Amino acid sequence: MTWLVAGLGNPGPGYAKNRHNIGHMVVDELCTRGGGRFKKVRFVPTDVCEIDEFGERILLATAHAFMNESGPAFASLARKRRIDPDHVIAVHDEIDLPFGAMRVKFGGSTAGHNGLRSLSSALRTPDFYRIRLGVGRPTGRKDPADWVLEDFSKREGPEVAILVDDGADAVLSIVREGLQVTQDRFNRSAPRT
Secondary structure, X not given: OEEEEEEXXXXXXXXXXXXXXXXXXXXXXXXXXXOOOOEXXXXXXXXXXXXXXXXXXXXXXXXXXXXXHOHHHHHHHHHHOOOOHHHEEEEEEEOOOOOXXXXXXXXXXXXXXXXXXXXXXXXXXXXXXXXXXXXXXXXOOOOHHHHXXXXXXXXXXXXXXXXXHHHHHHHHHHHHHOHHHHHHHHOEOOOOO
């Protein structure tokens, strides 16, 4: 069976280290671990790195569109490769979780996340996996939309590395062991110590 891992984020080097791009960071990590490289997909505005783990083919994908409009690209790739929504894993930032927290779930609402809304709409179902990586909310009066488009601070760097690594491990855990085991192992309300 083939899996699609949608690393939500914005395209281009200017966004690469933004909080909003932690989903991209996770698929980059998985591609590096798997010894692959990203390639453009013909007729679908995505880049894909294909790896094999546990006898399963995993397509790690980033979209050429901005996050809020990326759903059609991921859905087109899923249709082209005959991947059902229940084999799609979206990896994304979550401002409603404290920085360093993680939640793994299947289905449910988009909780105001425009990238998830775009993906749900394009897949025509909310029934796909989500790995929610906590980036926290801004302090003071800063607009959350501006906050997620800022780079992680140097001070946050070590925790970001842990969060990306754990996000990658959670993807592989879903593929190999399923939702319940993955939730038991990775769901947390605070940074890992």
